[in-house]
Amino acid sequence: MKMKCEVIRDLFPSYIDGLTSEESNELIKEHLEECRECREYLDDMKEDIVQENQPVKNKEAVKPFRKLRQKTRRKIILAAGGAALACGLIFGGGLLYYGRSWTAESEDVKMTIDAQGGIATLRFAPEKKNCKLTAEAGEDNTITIVESKQIPFAKTYNPNAYWSCTFLDENTVMGIDGQNMDFREDQVLTIKYEDRTETISIGELASRALENPAAQSEDVKMTFDKDDTGTVVLGFYPELMGVSLKVEETGENRILIRQYYDGEGEPVENGDVYTLRFSGGNRIQKENGEILEFSEEDELIIEYQDKEVEIPLKDLWKGELSEELMK
């Protein structure tokens, strides 16, 4: 490449954005007329600008997806498929100018993983000011994180790069054009930086994305029942359609309310109960028959996604539960 071409190409970003002076425009046009390489170079650059808009749309599509909690998992996946979210789809970063980009150093990149509702999204954010990142797909699930300078005065755009993947189950990923692909337990996603490579287990991403979340407290109706023998039954019922709840014991006097998506259109018994057997006002019988004494301060802790609710065991025994709790 002649020196002249380099100078001209440096002007292209501003030229495309319409920021170059009349004189510069004349120079560029003159050069383009006699230099085919630079014409192609400019065309490629313009194409990148057009492609930039596409990914942003896909990213937006992820957001409404999160509001679809009341829908079934299958419907959610269809919604995501409709938005053309597929494994290996790489979007982000805006324009990549040839010759002005380089493989990023790992310390200049902050990676975060967001995994829920079947979708895992890796976000790569630049640590350096005025830089932006692009993720380039390679063979064998390898992505290279490429850094480049942001164009001064350019309209605002997202400087982050993204990699996103939709999982149908623990071994199936939604492929491009809705074709599903199986993956093996040992398959990894390799992320290449200038100074090192990082690998992430795809199976692990899948389990994180598919794990059933704890329920939001506002989506759960709790019921209370106590019989003559001192048995207290707490019921947890979903307020959302197409969702089941399960009570999970996560510790001593600690339970978590987990939310599951039901199969499409199947009517299900969708609540769950937690039973406490009291033996007098200060003792409680465990599942294994062991009888434990509890104090005034001992509480049952109910974990939701948004908060923890603490109920003193003595209140459960007396049946004195606040109205707010039973709403």
Ligand SMILES: [Zn+2]
């Ligand atoms: Zn040229």
